Amino acid sequence: MNIGFIGLGIMGRPMALHLQAAGHRLAVVKNRSDIPADFVDGGALVCASPREVAEASDIIIMMVPDTPDVERVLFGPGGIAEGIGAGKLVVDMSSIDPIATRGFAERIRALGSDYVDAPVSGGEVGAKNAALTIMCGGEPDAFARALPLFELMGKNITHVGGVGDGQVAKVANQIIVALNIQAVSEALVFAAKAGADPAKVREALLGGFASSRILEVHAERMIKRTFDPGFRIELHQKDLNLALGSARSLGLALPNTAIAQQMFSSCVSMGGEGWDHSALVKAIEQLGNCRLGE
Amino acid sequence: MNIGFIGLGIMGRPMALHLQAAGHRLAVVKNRSDIPADFVDGGALVCASPREVAEASDIIIMMVPDTPDVERVLFGPGGIAEGIGAGKLVVDMSSIDPIATRGFAERIRALGSDYVDAPVSGGEVGAKNAALTIMCGGEPDAFARALPLFELMGKNITHVGGVGDGQVAKVANQIIVALNIQAVSEALVFAAKAGADPAKVREALLGGFASSRILEVHAERMIKRTFDPGFRIELHQKDLNLALGSARSLGLALPNTAIAQQMFSSCVSMGGEGWDHSALVKAIEQLGNCRLGE
Numbered sequence: 398m399n400i401g402f403i404g405l406g407i408m409g410r411p412m413a414l415h416l417q418a419a420g421h422r423l424a425v426v427k428n429r430s431d432i433p434a435d436f437v438d439g440g441a442l443v444c445a446s447p448r449e450v451a452e453a454s455d456i457i458i459m460m461v462p463d464t465p466d467v468e469r470v471l472f473g474p475g476g477i478a479e480g481i482g483a484g485k486l487v488v489d490m491s492s493i494d495p496i497a498t499r500g501f502a503e504r505i506r507a508l509g510s511d512y513v514d515a516p517v518s519g520g521e522v523g524a525k526n527a528a529l530t531i532m533c534g535g536e537p538d539a540f541a542r543a544l545p546l547f548e549l550m551g552k553n554i555t556h557v558g559g560v561g562d563g564q565v566a567k568v569a570n571q572i573i574v575a576l577n578i579q580a581v582s583e584a585l586v587f588a589a590k591a592g593a594d595p596a597k598v599r600e601a602l603l604g605g606f607a608s609s610r611i612l613e614v615h616a617e618r619m620i621k622r623t624f625d626p627g628f629r630i631e632l633h634q635k636d637l638n639l640a641l642g643s644a645r646s647l648g649l650a651l652p653n654t655a656i657a658q659q660m661f662s663s664c665v666s667m668g669g670e671g672w673d674h675s676a677l678v679k680a681i682e683q684l685g686n687c688r689l690g691e
Numbered sequence: 692m693n694i695g696f697i698g699l700g701i702m703g704r705p706m707a708l709h710l711q712a713a714g715h716r717l718a719v720v721k722n723r724s725d726i727p728a729d730f731v732d733g734g735a736l737v738c739a740s741p742r743e744v745a746e747a748s749d750i751i752i753m754m755v756p757d758t759p760d761v762e763r764v765l766f767g768p769g770g771i772a773e774g775i776g777a778g779k780l781v782v783d784m785s786s787i788d789p790i791a792t793r794g795f796a797e798r799i800r801a802l803g804s805d806y807v808d809a810p811v812s813g814g815e816v817g818a819k820n821a822a823l824t825i826m827c828g829g830e831p832d833a834f835a836r837a838l839p840l841f842e843l844m845g846k847n848i849t850h851v852g853g854v855g856d857g858q859v860a861k862v863a864n865q866i867i868v869a870l871n872i873q874a875v876s877e878a879l880v881f882a883a884k885a886g887a888d889p890a891k892v893r894e895a896l897l898g899g900f901a902s903s904r905i906l907e908v909h910a911e912r913m914i915k916r917t918f919d920p921g922f923r924i925e926l927h928q929k930d931l932n933l934a935l936g937s938a939r940s941l942g943l944a945l946p947n948t949a950i951a952q953q954m955f956s957s958c959v960s961m962g963g964e965g966w967d968h969s970a971l972v973k974a975i976e977q978l979g980n981c982r983l984g985e
Contacts (some may be wrong), residue, residue: 495885518899530896534887555895558887564894565887569878573901576877576947580870583945584863587934590941591789593828593852593859601826601849601860605812607867608902640881647884649979651877652954653870653947660946685943 399545403447403470403477404491405433410458411524412490415549417441424453429484434501437662441635447471452481456543457487463635464493471501483509488543490531492516492571494639495520495564496646498534502560510558511539516567517551520628528552532570534562542627568643575657576676577611582660582678585619589689596620615675622688627673634670694840695748697741697764697771698785699727702811703754705818709843711735718747721835741765745774751781757929758787765795777803782837784825786810786865788933789858790940792828793900795852805833806854807937810861811845814922822846828856828866862937865930869951869968871905876954876972879913883983888913890984909969921967922943928955928964 401424402413414435417423423441425432432443451457457477459470467489471477475535477487489498489512492599502512513535523529529551531532533540540556547554557566584607585595599616604607610673618624637658644651663680664672682688695718696707708729717735719726722937726737738744741764745751751771753764761783765771771781775848781799783792783806796806807829815870817823817965823845827834834850839850851860879889893910897903912918931952957974958966976982 416804434902498849530895553898555891557891557895562886562887562891565882565885566892567890568885569882569887570896570899570901572878572881573874573903573906575897576874577871577901577903579947580867580874583870583948584866585946587866587938587941587943588859588863590943591855591859591862592864593856593938597849597851597856598860598863601824601847601851602864604847605824605864605873606904606908607864609867609871609905610900611903612867614900643885644881644979645879647979649881649884651881651975651980652875652950652978653873656946656950681945684946685938685941687943 398422398456399454399459401425401450402460403450403457404460406460407521408524411521412460412550419549424450426450434642446475447477448480448539450473451477451485455485456546457481457485458490458598459545460490462491464497467491467493467501468489468497472504474666476510478504480656481505483511485510486539486542487511488513488515488546488635490517492566492636492639493569494642494643495561495568497563499575511536511542511619513539513543514561515543515547516563518567518570519551524550531555532557532563532566534558534560536560550605552602555598568636568640571633571650572640572654574611575633575637576653577609577676578615578654578675579657579660579681581612581616582619582681586617586678586681586685590592618673618675619678622690623673626671626677627675629670629671630661630664630674631670632678633674634658637661692750695744695751696754697744697751698754699838700754703817705815706844710840713843718744719907720744724908728817740769741771742774745771746781748789748955749779750840751775751779752784752840753782756785758791761785761787761795762791766798772798772802775799775802778834779804780807780833781805782807782809782840784809784811786861786930786933787858788937789855789862792858792935793855794956805836807833807878808839808854808857809837809841809914810857812861812864813845818844825849826851826857826860828852828854828858830854854864862934865927866934866945868905869927869931870947871903872909872971873905873947873951873954873975875910876913876975879910879965880972880975880979884890884979884981912967912969912971916971917983918966920965921969922967923964924955924958924966924970925964927968928952931955939947941976
């Protein structure tokens with residue numbers, strides 16, 4: 398199939414290579430940076446703009462950083478909207494604003510094509526191993542059309558609901574991950590401040606109702622002080638901005654999400670925008686002028 | 692062995708019966724309420740006061756509601772301190788203040804006896820099935836002396852550290868459980884408010900980094916609106932009071948724990964002190980004037 402892929406970054410590059418390796422013909426955009434040789438050698442069509450990519454493709458996938466990037470790729474000068482006719486499918490795998498997503502989908506549908514939002518989790522490792530979790534929103538037909546491509550890139554693929562619902566699920570995921578990190582941080586810093594060994598406390602709690610992937614994985618990073626990402630604080634800040642911005646426009650208060658965002662900002666004040674998000678514990682430590690472990 | 696057991700409530704009664712069934716001779720206190728026939732038929736010694744229980748026992752276990760109750764049983768008129776000599780062991784399985792616990796232990800040790808704090812989680816079901824999680828603090832010898840009794844009442848038994856550290860672990864557990872409930876509540880209410888199906892979102896998130904026992908068990912209760920306890924909000928409020936009170940005296944701010952406590956208070960304003968703690972979601976729903984599901 399002819400597939401356009403826009404956004405060949407840390408995530409997009411390995412994802413697109415899986416599609417090419419399965420025999421699909423890619424169309425990509427020549428950008429500021431050169432197109433990696435892998436794509437050219439694999440027969441990819443190198444285009445001058447998203448418009449040309451859309452003209453040359455049946456399905457156009459986007460994997461770009463943020464909401465304004467998606468908007469520019471879709472509707473900016475030389476954008477997808479200029480090159481898309483009827484009967485094509487746009488798949489946005491970026492993690493962006495759910496409400497803006499619904500507006501983008503409406504405008505693409507008005508041109509006669511379909512739209513699926515399909516943000517991922519699993520990071521660079523998941524992208525390289527074709528093991529991403531993919532959360533999808535869109536009409537059943539459109540989802541079915543994209544599914545064979547998703548199966549080349551991910552493992553845990555859920556059709557959550559209508560268009561935008563994939564982004565909603567991704568935001569919900571990032572809320573829970575941030576707040577579970579804060580939960581473990583408050584509990585372990587409390588334990589250390591009260592004179593107990595945080596590693597022993599973590600051990601006593603695993604297996605009970607406090608157990609979580611975050612208590613397994615991130616609590617260990619906190620105790621061992623290994624804050625290399627992983628998932629960078631500045632990216633989690635972007636995701637919580639989506640949560641808080643959407644919540645504001647929907648009319649909903651998310652108090653603990655708001656505080657977690659403030660704790661990430663406190664980490665940034667320490668120079669931590671590039672730390673793993675488990676380093677949120679350092680902001681809680683500062684609230685008690687103490688430190689987990691030595 | 693001669694074992695004193697003070698506090699034959701919903702938790703204490705089944706715990707004490709396991710000890711009696713294993714052949715230990717119990718000493719219990721005749722209180723406002725009658726002693727259940729099970730204990731009398733099983734040969735238990737019915738005493739007039741904790742002092743008499745302490746005189747008649749090698750190990751004295753307490754399972755009472757709160758810090759002032761433990762203090763009264765230990766040091767009030769007719770309390771354990773009046774009847775305890777050298778070489779005995781006091782085991783407090785109540786969930787109480789970790790810092791007060793260390794003071795109690797010091798006073799008991801000054802009388803020549805040992806002290807272990809061993810709060811539990813697992814609720815009435817865990818108590819009946821002898822499947823409690825038991826978090827222990829105390830000297831290694833004292834812990835070893837109590838361990839055979841713990842093994843008659845629980846399954847996941849951890850020696851966390853010195854005296855008080857069991858209570859610290861229990862408080863840490865209750866912080867994480869409350870904040871993970873709030874995490875799931877904010878995420879699912881956000882999802883519902885943004886137009887997605889919370890049940891589908893939960894399904895998409897299970898197995899990823901957002902996964903937790905709370906997402907498995909309590910999120911389902913939220914979606915199905917089954918708020919029969921389980922674990923009552925008023926009890927979780929007591930535990931968060933321990934967390935926030937101890938944190939204040941230690942000099943530590945726990946912002947999300949403080950907010951979760953406020954959300955529980957909001958539930959109480961709706962008449963919810965007896966609801967399961969997963970009903971915290973109702974306070975978040977009120978922050979968005981909405982409701983998960985129908």
